[in-house]
Amino acid sequence: MIKTDTIIIGAGPTGLFAVHQLGIIGLKCEVIDNLDRPGGQCIELYPDKPIYDIPGIPECTGEELTKGLLKQIKPFKNNFHLGQRVEEIKQENNFWVIKTNKGNLFSAPNIIIAGGVGSFEPRKLSIKDAEKFESKQIFYSVTQKNLFNNKKISIFGGGDSALDWALELSKSSEITLIHRRNEFRGAAHTLSEIKKKEKEGKIIVKTPYNLKSIIGDKTMSAIEIEHEDGKLEKIKTDYVLSFFGLIMKLGPIVDWGLNINKKTIPVSTENFQTNKDGIFAIGDICHYPGKLKLILSGFHEAALAARACFKRARPNETYRFEFTTASKSIHERLGLKND
Amino acid sequence: MAKITYISYEGKKNTVEVASGLSVMEGAIQNNVEGIDADCGGSMACATCHVYVPENWLNRLEKPQDAEQDMIDMAYEPKKNSRLSCQIIVSNELDGLEVITPSKQT
Numbered sequence: 223m224i225k226t227d228t229i230i231i232g233a234g235p236t237g238l239f240a241v242h243q244l245g246i247i248g249l250k251c252e253v254i255d256n257l258d259r260p261g262g263q264c265i266e267l268y269p270d271k272p273i274y275d276i277p278g279i280p281e282c283t284g285e286e287l288t289k290g291l292l293k294q295i296k297p298f299k300n301n302f303h304l305g306q307r308v309e310e311i312k313q314e315n316n317f318w319v320i321k322t323n324k325g326n327l328f329s330a331p332n333i334i335i336a337g338g339v340g341s342f343e344p345r346k347l348s349i350k351d352a353e354k355f356e357s358k359q360i361f362y363s364v365t366q367k368n369l370f371n372n373k374k375i376s377i378f379g380g381g382d383s384a385l386d387w388a389l390e391l392s393k394s395s396e397i398t399l400i401h402r403r404n405e406f407r408g409a410a411h412t413l414s415e416i417k418k419k420e421k422e423g424k425i426i427v428k429t430p431y432n433l434k435s436i437i438g439d440k441t442m443s444a445i446e447i448e449h450e451d452g453k454l455e456k457i458k459t460d461y462v463l464s465f466f467g468l469i470m471k472l473g474p475i476v477d478w479g480l481n482i483n484k485k486t487i488p489v490s491t492e493n494f495q496t497n498k499d500g501i502f503a504i505g506d507i508c509h510y511p512g513k514l515k516l517i518l519s520g521f522h523e524a525a526l527a528a529r530a531c532f533k534r535a536r537p538n539e540t541y542r543f544e545f546t547t548a549s550k551s552i553h554e555r556l557g558l559k560n561d
Numbered sequence: 562m563a564k565i566t567y568i569s570y571e572g573k574k575n576t577v578e579v580a581s582g583l584s585v586m587e588g589a590i591q592n593n594v595e596g597i598d599a600d601c602g603g604s605m606a607c608a609t610c611h612v613y614v615p616e617n618w619l620n621r622l623e624k625p626q627d628a629e630q631d632m633i634d635m636a637y638e639p640k641k642n643s644r645l646s647c648q649i650i651v652s653n654e655l656d657g658l659e660v661i662t663p664s665k666q667t
Contacts, residue, residue, distance in 0.1 A: 467635040
């Protein structure tokens with residue numbers, strides 16, 4: 223069991239800035255996120271898209287903002303627990319105990335939920351039987367490349383993941399690349415490589431087609447795809463790889479006894495506390511009158527929630543407001559040498 | 562101002578008045594119209610405000626940008642007449658517009 227002052231759920235920009243705000247007032251924290259890297263929506267949805275409304279930064283990309291935040295919180299040496307989702311939250315006296323899907327346990331007087339719109343999960347195929355074959359013959363990511371050697375692979379999607387894996391796996395497998403329209407979205411170099419492989423007969427490209435059905439009872443032997451004009455075609459397939467990006471799911475958050483309103487958690491604007499003492503919600507996931515889903519609003523919410531955490535983490539101490547420009551103790555926490 | 566009709570995949574119609582300048586997605590969210598999630602809040606990053614636009618209206622809308630088409634690739638059961646409702650901006654000319662929401666968004 224890891225004990226700390228505050229557990230932060232979500233490593234997006236708001237969660238990262240909460241680390242900073244806790245750090246400068248001398249509180250420790252542990253950060254948990256379902257993704258395998260920090261940055262949240264910034265890094266997953268728009269790493270290359272410019273953001274124009276971060277105060278003092280006229281323009282930066284999602285990736286640059288994430289890097290900047292990570293640099294800013296470096297002095298506080300917090301731990302990240304990535305690639306795991308919080309499953310349970312239980313109260314034990316004045317502490318909250320958290321369990322992740324990897325079985326890790328955390329205990330703290332405070333939890334800050336900075337969960338955005340929920341955890342990212344691959345968008346799954348909707349057709350009948352897709353679930354039955356999932357992780358057996360249908361995959362949403364590639365973890366064991368060798369599995370696909372010398373097999374017939376049908377790859378769905380029109381973006382970089384689909385194209386990159388089509389190229390990579392075409393070295394040792396028969397690839398059919400299927401997409402709903404004729405245009406692919408990918409780097410120019412990747413697209414020309416695909417064209418080259420198509421000419422060589424290493425990759426068969428099928429557009430504009432969608433997946434219609436899976437053929438096979440216990441084992442999938444083929445799939446049926448449907449042309450835009452309704453024409454059906456059967457393709458012998460050992461494995462299906464599907465790359466339709468990520469969706470955001472609120473997931474187990476709904477089971478934690480918190481008030482939930484349309485995928486958001488109502489909070490008090492004084493300290494961003496939820497209906498449970500010591501559980502705070504900040505960023506896109508919280509709701510209050512006038513809420514704006516902006517990164518800058520999340521930063522403000524993080525600052526206030528952090529101060530509220532102090533009261534529960536240090537019940538016998540008095541919190542003193544200090545400026546980073548002038549406070550010796552903040553400078554020490556930042557690892558600066560005082561003059 | 563325009564009257565926009567949201568038709569569920571089961572055929573249930575819901576007509577609301579939407580102010581010019583708002584998106585068809587915002588019209589749905591502000592009026593609690595079911596069938597549109599809009600997880601990313603309109604930044605063209607999630608494809609959960611996906612709608613189908615009937616043929617007679619499709620050509621009267623401004624053509625989608627490439628980025629919208631790229632995002633529709635990720636949508637649940639996209640078709641030729643798929644659009645992201647966050648990218649359809651309401652004006653008087655769109656009075657009477659009908660959009661069909663998919664059976665689910667994710």
